[in-house]
Amino acid sequence: MFKKIPLWLFFLLIIIFLSLSVVYGSIIVQHYEYGSRFQKIEKIVIKISKFPIEFKQKLFFGDGLGAASKKN
Numbered sequence: 001m002f003k004k005i006p007l008w009l010f011f012l013l014i015i016i017f018l019s020l021s022v023v024y025g026s027i028i029v030q031h032y033e034y035g036s037r038f039q040k041i042e043k044i045v046i047k048i049s050k051f052p053i054e055f056k057q058k059l060f061f062g063d064g065l066g067a068a069s070k071k072n
Contacts, residue, residue, distance in 0.1 A: 027041060031046060
């Protein structure tokens with residue numbers, strides 16, 4: 001049913017995933033703690049990281065809290 005993948009490929013994917021997770025987290029910390037350094041990348045990363053919160057607000061409250069939750 002499932003095709004087996006080589007063990008080295010599995011470990012390579014795990015290492016790449018963990019490395020990208022660390023880079024993603026460090027960009028968020030850089031943005032909130034020290035200010036904008038990588039402005040183009042930070043816009044994308046911050047938008048991705050805010051997605052679950054905005055989705056939850058839209059799901060529970062519709063557009064009722066939109067103005068109070070967004071800061072420019």
